[in-house]
């Protein structure tokens with residue numbers, strides 16, 4: 001049953017309070033129980049909002065965009081995968097994985113709070129960079145009822161992933177298409193979660209994090225944290241599944257006014273970039289097409305997961321959240337394919353939510369950021385951090401309404417640069 005809109009005043013939830021207010025037609029439980037909503041969080045990698053990638057995902061449109069609320073002004077607070085992900089899972093400003101571990105967040109972050117609130121927590125795909133074949137168990141990422149993580153240095157190999165399940169040793173999936181492998185494992189965990197739900201009433205929080213449409217990266221060391229340059233890795237366009245490799249033959253990067261402009265744009269090193277020649281532009285258009293092609297397997301995965309939720313008759317009691325860690329640029333301001341800057345292409349990212357009480361098929365201009373995701377998940381689930389844990393974000397208003405004085409109109413954006 002879809003509760004009436006009035007029962008979802010999520011924007012009232014302040015930092016750390018994670019309240020679920022009582023609606024007019026019954027009370028939402030603070031602690032998990034048979035009626036507590038489930039959450040499916042789909043997190044892609046380097047997906048742009050500003051180059052139109054969502055327009056090439058018809059199944060995502062059908063199941064999520066048309067059924068939910070799209071945020072036009074959602075931002076990552078740092079346009080680099082791992083620090084961005086840490087801010088997502090802690091509700092705090094960005095930091096890398098080594099800091100995440102050394103500062104004790106592996107014992108104190110969202111999945112642990114979700115478990116305390118009675119949730120089964122599951123994760124498939126890329127959690128953080130610098131989680132590698134050599135350090136995956138020192139420590140194991142805490143807080144997951146079931147997990148299967150992609151590990152460096154194979155995180156970005158589309159046809160040679162290495163995954164590590166629960167407390168098992170890493171397994172190589174050489175020759176298999178990584179998004180399909182992740183999709184299959186997501187189904188496995190969803191089955192486990194559905195069974196637990198049926199037997200004990202336990203709700204679930206399942207995150208599925210494929211690497212598409214990130215570039216394919218051949219990393220020459222075990223991990224790349226803080227050491228990401230042409231000597232340590234070779235980047236190529238993302239690799240689509242064979243069944244998608246010939247799609248969109250005529251599509252090119254949108255030729256917006258800032259695309260490879262005649263006059264240099266921006267400040268500092270950006271203003272010194274040369275105009276790209278035709279060979280370069282052609283290659284970058286190919287790079288762009290392969291991003292869209294690699295997203296097709298993600299689109300299919302969304303379709304399969306939503307259909308499974310529908311079959312299990314819990315789609316109406318499940319929030320589905322779709323986002324990415326950071327944005328992407330190709331050719332804007334003469335830049336080569338990449339991210340890390342504070343241009344809109346890099347930091348303005350997709351966020352779409354569908355679920356009980358969330359308006360359908362509309363978009364909102366309320367300003368939100370990745371640091372708000374953990375508080376939002378807490379508001380949905382009743383999870384909460386220890387009393388002394390200071391969150392930097394606040395729950396996102398899932399009715400899409402901007403309320404004067406209750407939301408900031410700016411976000412804190414930082415930059416991580418390893419070389420100039």
Ligand SMILES: *[C@@H]1O[C@H](CO)[C@@H](O)[C@H](O)[C@H]1NC(C)=O
Pocket residue numbers: 154160161162171172173174
């Ligand atoms: C694939 O990954 C395995 C490790 O999981 C590695 O031993 C092997 O060399 C890789 N193959 C290719 C073609 O890179």
Ligand SMILES: *[C@@H]1O[C@H](CO)[C@@H](O)[C@H](O)[C@H]1NC(C)=O
Pocket residue numbers: 277278279280
């Ligand atoms: C085009 O630009 C690239 C550098 O981005 C350069 O390596 C290449 O030689 C140029 N090609 C032509 C035909 O000028």
